Amino acid sequence: MRALLVVNPAATTTSARTRDVLIHALASDLKLEVATTEYRGHARDLARRAAESGEVELVVALGGDGTVNEVVNGLLHRGPDPDSLPRLAVVPGGSTNVFARALGLPNDAVEATGALLDALRDGNERTVGLGLASGTPGTVDEAVPARWFTFTAGFGFDAGVVGRVEQQRERGRRSTHALYVRQVLRQFFSDPHRGRGTITLDRPGHTPVRELVLSVVCNTAPWTYLGNRPVYAAPGATFDTALDVLGLSSLSAAAVARYGTQLLTSSPGKGPHGKHALSLHDLTDFTLHSQAKLPFQMDGDHLGVRSSVTFTGVRRALRVIV
Incomplete structure (x- = not known):
């Protein structure tokens, strides 16, 4: 599966070392491209390009709720179409991580990465309203x-x-x-x-x-x-x-x-x-x-x-x- 990992380097609760570990773990199961955000709105731009490419099947947001929001807005730039758009995955890295926790994901980035890989292997997903x-x-x-x-x-x-x-x-x-x-x-x-x-x-x-x-x-x-x-x-x-x-x-x-x-x-x-x-x-x-x-x-x-x-x-x- 081809995936894009969007990383917010300023995420509150993850260090550079932790992010490297998570990237290696995800790359072991995915054809992973990693992009680091450089400005406000960059995660939105990256996700939009991934959706428009037609080649990316999964976009993973590593960051807090703000990063997730930008990724979602990039994916839905042309409107909702859950059957054709890349799927979204979240690895929480912010101070609160409401969206990830409301989905039932662990609030720890390492545990959430393990849960994400398990879900991908088992084909576990849901379609959410926004x-x-x-x-x-x-x-x-x-x-x-x-x-x-x-x-x-x-x-x-x-x-x-x-x-x-x-x-x-x-x-x-x-x-x-x-x-x-x-x-x-x-x-x-x-x-x-x-x-x-x-x-x-x-x-x-x-x-x-x-x-x-x-x-x-x-x-x-x-x-x-x-x-x-x-x-x-x-x-x-x-x-x-x-x-x-x-x-x-x-x-x-x-x-x-x-x-x-x-x-x-x-x-x-x-x-x-x-x-x-x-x-x-x-x-x-x-x-x-x-x-x-x-x-x-x-x-x-x-x-x-x-x-x-x-x-x-x-x-x-x-x-x-x-």
């Missing part, structure tokens, strides 16, 4: 290119946190859970919209939901991890359905304490709930609008500010080795 976010027609964001996401997108408060974390990482800080917690607190005290939400959720055939402060879109569960603890924003989300949404209409100190506690104690059967919490399951098409421009993130990657984003849940979008 989310697509695009600019909304008739708005200032209409020209924004569409982009796929694997596990989550956020509009508002949580995206602001992601942006703050990225700023800290650019200054040389390591991506740790403590760093995220500090940025959550800073976002809480500085967010000008947490008292009165500016987000409206529109979906065909339903009354718009207005004045949301926070909106999290999930393609799977868990939403994220704190160390080894899974956190469920939308426990019903799966790779086999469309998209789930968690919206909050209040971020007062009391609401943050209540919903923060619910997130930390969430489980596969129970996520945030209450009079200020909105939970919607298996949505195929919907739009989030805001009266003010708000931060936007996908798969933990801050994408600037938007005033409107249209979401589509696409079932059976890509084949993945598991």
